[in-house]
Amino acid sequence: MSWRYLVPLALFLVLAGFLGFGLNLNPREVPSPLIDKPAPAFRAKLLADPAKTIAKEDLAGKAWILNVWASWCAPCREEHPLWVAYARQSPVPIYGLNYKDQTKAGQAWLQQLGNPYAESLTDPDGRIGIDYGVYGVPETFVIDRAGVIRYKHIGPITADVLRDKIDPLVKRLNASV
């Protein structure tokens, strides 16, 4: 038997290897070009009190987490208890971005499920969302003291992601001066 008969088998194995690798990739996780870039500027009304606004500059000087959520978003409901629990021990403030939502609905949601956010900003027409490249709510950003985006998670966070990625990162960002 010649070695040539092994060629199709080798090709098959290579192809199977690629396909197997592809199966384990998540096509929804598009690498964000915003990582390590300054977070886009914004000025947004607060969900709790639409008379007040917060701008990105107001948050400079400390690291913070930005969690994009909406009352119409089912996966947000799924991750929400994790944020409520994390808010108690988080070394940095968590800000919510209430994305394309109605103020009343957003407020009711927080009242019912608990409010882990230092404040929630409103983005009724999704403008801030576009600037942050949001396409699948919920999304989570970690922003450092200098206002640079250091991490982005698309979709609901899991306990693992929170413990292994977000928590160590915010601790490090908070400690470094």
Added chain:
Amino acid sequence: MFKRLRLLLLLTLAALLLPGFAKDAEPVNSDPALEKRVMALAVELRCLVCQNQTIADSHAELAVDLRNQIRTMLQQGQSDDQIRRYMTDRYGDFVLYKPPFKATTALLWVGPPLLLVAALAALFVMLRRRQNASPDAFDPDDDPNDNNDDASPAGNPAR
């Protein structure tokens, strides 16, 4: 006199209202040329919510928002390239159905032609080898009706 004044008032009111109507109708087809440019750009951009559609095809809210964004930017006089840049700044090269040629996308662009060239080369070499091979290199023909074949081992008892 009063009648005229009333008419004037009514006309002024109507004139004030008109732009209001015009604004409501604006998002769709107020300006066919503009709409054409919006769509031309929209078919190049991937909708990230439903990834195998362009933002021209998709009815996802984000796609609608992005079409509106393109329209607004065109109205502000921005160029197609500026708009493409705006999108890739936010969503990465992935939004472009035709990604730019660079180190990370080189294999994507060059891969298929390379495979084609390799396959054609392999085919050529194989055909060349067959042409130059002596008749002994081929399997004997077992067809009993083929009398031209002398090398046939067991097939031709008549001879």
